[in-house]
Amino acid sequence: MSQVEWDEEEIEEKPFNMGYMRKLFGYLTPYRKILSFVVVVVLINMLLSLAEPLLLAYLIDNGIKNGDFKAIHIFGITLLAIKLIGWGCDWIRTKYINFTGQRILFDLRQQLFDHLQKLSFRFFDGRPAGKIMSRITNDTNAIGELINGGLITTVMEVTHLVGIIAILLWMDWQLALLSFVTMPLLYFVVGRMRPRIEGAWTRSRQTMSAINGNLNETIQGIRVIQAFSRQQQNNEKFDVINTRNKKAFMRAVTLESMVYPFVEMIGMIGTCVVIWFGATRVMDDVLTVGFIMAFINYLWRFWGPLSALSKVYSQVLSAMASAERIFEILDTDPEVTNAENAKRLPAVRGDVSFENVSFRYAPDKPDVLHDVSFNVRAGQRVALVGPTGAGKSTIVNLLMRFYDSTDGKVKIDDIDVKDVTLESLRQQMGIVLQDSFIFSGTIEQNLRYGNDHCTEEQMIQAAESVRLDRVVAGLPNGYDTELEERGSKLSVGQRQLLAFGRVLLSDPRILILDEATSSVDTETEQHIQEALETLLGGRTAFIIAHRLSTIREADVILVVQDGRISEQGSHDELMQRGGTYANLVQTQQQMQEAVMSQALL
Numbered sequence: 001m002s003q004v005e006w007d008e009e010e011i012e013e014k015p016f017n018m019g020y021m022r023k024l025f026g027y028l029t030p031y032r033k034i035l036s037f038v039v040v041v042v043l044i045n046m047l048l049s050l051a052e053p054l055l056l057a058y059l060i061d062n063g064i065k066n067g068d069f070k071a072i073h074i075f076g077i078t079l080l081a082i083k084l085i086g087w088g089c090d091w092i093r094t095k096y097i098n099f100t101g102q103r104i105l106f107d108l109r110q111q112l113f114d115h116l117q118k119l120s121f122r123f124f125d126g127r128p129a130g131k132i133m134s135r136i137t138n139d140t141n142a143i144g145e146l147i148n149g150g151l152i153t154t155v156m157e158v159t160h161l162v163g164i165i166a167i168l169l170w171m172d173w174q175l176a177l178l179s180f181v182t183m184p185l186l187y188f189v190v191g192r193m194r195p196r197i198e199g200a201w202t203r204s205r206q207t208m209s210a211i212n213g214n215l216n217e218t219i220q221g222i223r224v225i226q227a228f229s230r231q232q233q234n235n236e237k238f239d240v241i242n243t244r245n246k247k248a249f250m251r252a253v254t255l256e257s258m259v260y261p262f263v264e265m266i267g268m269i270g271t272c273v274v275i276w277f278g279a280t281r282v283m284d285d286v287l288t289v290g291f292i293m294a295f296i297n298y299l300w301r302f303w304g305p306l307s308a309l310s311k312v313y314s315q316v317l318s319a320m321a322s323a324e325r326i327f328e329i330l331d332t333d334p335e336v337t338n339a340e341n342a343k344r345l346p347a348v349r350g351d352v353s354f355e356n357v358s359f360r361y362a363p364d365k366p367d368v369l370h371d372v373s374f375n376v377r378a379g380q381r382v383a384l385v386g387p388t389g390a391g392k393s394t395i396v397n398l399l400m401r402f403y404d405s406t407d408g409k410v411k412i413d414d415i416d417v418k419d420v421t422l423e424s425l426r427q428q429m430g431i432v433l434q435d436s437f438i439f440s441g442t443i444e445q446n447l448r449y450g451n452d453h454c455t456e457e458q459m460i461q462a463a464e465s466v467r468l469d470r471v472v473a474g475l476p477n478g479y480d481t482e483l484e485e486r487g488s489k490l491s492v493g494q495r496q497l498l499a500f501g502r503v504l505l506s507d508p509r510i511l512i513l514d515e516a517t518s519s520v521d522t523e524t525e526q527h528i529q530e531a532l533e534t535l536l537g538g539r540t541a542f543i544i545a546h547r548l549s550t551i552r553e554a555d556v557i558l559v560v561q562d563g564r565i566s567e568q569g570s571h572d573e574l575m576q577r578g579g580t581y582a583n584l585v586q587t588q589q590q591m592q593e594a595v596m597s598q599a600l601l
């Protein structure tokens with residue numbers, strides 16, 4: 001796997017890499033027939049267009065000079081035919097190359113999406129979602145542009161260039177060499193200026209992405225911005241980056257406006273040389289006017305392919321950077337996978353045990369769980385308590401097998417979770433997080449998320465059990481109400497109830513719940529508590545608990561501290577012991593009393 005730094009600014013260009021190129025060509029293979037057809041069409045078009053200046057020479061020398069109308073007619077008809085065929089060829093090229101390009105992009109995006117969903121949590125840790133998204137959209141587009149434009153342009157322009165040089169040399173090699181005298185100058189100027197122009201455009205794009213980033217943050221954080229009245233300061237900050245972008249753009253345009261007239265001027269010098277020498281030869285009757293006109297026409301065509309090819313070169317380099325980022329994803333194997341001889345986990349009772357489990361999030365990071373052991377019997381309610389960062393979520397992450405333990409064993413019904421298939425394991429587990437993720441779609445689609453095949457009655461019954469029915473009754477289209485992204489139309493409490501319903505329908509044997517800390521009104525709170533009781537009924541439950549009431553009712557309390565289980569037992573046992581848990585409860589009670597007395601004042 002390549003070591004791409006996700007935290008750094010995305011690099012726009014990378015040196016040419018044959019390995020990536022080969023892999024990219026792999027995506028063309030299914031379309032090789034159609035692509036070969038397009039290449040043939042492009043070559044025919046190019047050869048025909050190369051004949052145009054010669055035709056012009058024929059018109060001038062045979063038609064106009066001799067007053068031969070037959071030659072003029074032949075010229076007109078042939079040129080028309082060339083243009084018609086050229087139009088047809090262009091149409092075929094544009095259509096098929098775009099179709100093929102889109103199909104290749106489709107394949108690549110589909111493959112990336114498919115692969116991304118299989119990747120383990122570790123891959124997503126520390127990789128901002130925005131950057132992963134940009135890989136799937138922008139980077140695939142860069143590859144698409146290379147295929148769409150670059151590939152065919154290369155074939156077309158290389159043929160064009162070789163054709164022009166060959167024809168010029170064939171027409172008059174001395175004159176041809178003479179007209180090339182300005183080439184080193186051109187190479188020098190363009191060679192020196194091009195990197196600067198590219199650099200200026202890169203800066204312009206980078207400052208543009210800073211503008212986008214700032215805009216995004218402002219829109220996301222608009223509530224906080226307005227609450228703190230930070231508009232003025234934000235305006236000033238935006239002004240700075242906006243000015244930076246304007247300057248970068250102006251610099252790029254200024255440089256470009258300097259170079260291209262210069263390129264034209266150099267081209268003009270070549271033309272002048274040809275006219276100068278050519279004219280004397282015409283006067284000496286060695287060359288004809290038509291010849292000189294055709295020669296100059298070819299010379300003018302010379303710069304087009306050069307400029308197009310240098311653009312393709314930058315396109316290739318930026319596609320290399322994109323290819324590196326895309327293949328970094330595709331070449332990353334999921335870490336948590338089914339073992340070779342993994343079996344389906346049979347329907348479980350719900351016993352859970354951790355046997356000397358240690359875990360670290362990355363090989364170069366310290367252990368966050370040390371030698372954790374506990375046993376939970378089926379149907380027990382377990383409260384995980386402890387200070388923030390102690391390792392509570394990590395324990396449930398291992399139970400769900402979002403990560404694999406570094407040492408020790410996690411067992412369900414005495415079966416090691418690493419010995420069973422991920423699907424069969426997770427099918428029997430349910431998880432409700434604090435901020436329940438709601439997908440865009442209807443309430444019904446969200447409820448059925450874990451169980452597509454349930455009947456309408458089962459769905460409604462589940463919704464009633466978790467008191468979601470009252471929420472649904474107040475919505476305009478009931479269960480068919482469309483939810484916006486992340487369920488933004490629903491309140492926090494309503495989202496919780498929906499998440500409960502979703503898990504209840506999937507009927508897991510083991511339930512993991514991160515108790516919400518955000519406060520909701522008393523009535524919703526009561527609904528949530530009632531719904532929770534229904535949800536927990538008879539299942540083994542691990543609750544990352546924040547409320548004293550939930551903790552008290554747990555059969556087993558695991559006190560997690562610095563990645564270790566420092567105490568375990570029931571509420572009464574732990575209170576009698578007078579250790580960390582007893583202190584924790586006392587502190588919470590004191591806090592609650594303080595809050596109550598404040599409220600009464």
Ligand SMILES: Nc1ncnc2c1ncn2[C@@H]1O[C@H](COP(=O)(O)OP(=O)(O)OP(=O)(O)O)[C@@H](O)[C@H]1O
Pocket residue numbers: 125361362368386387388389390391392393394395
């Ligand atoms: N994805 C991750 N990558 C690296 N380190 C992590 C990751 N997730 C958690 N950690 C670290 O592991 C330790 C335990 O974190 P964990 O989330 O399990 O704590 P927690 O007890 O659930 O905390 P909280 O109550 O605040 O949610 C912390 O030091 C945390 O910084």
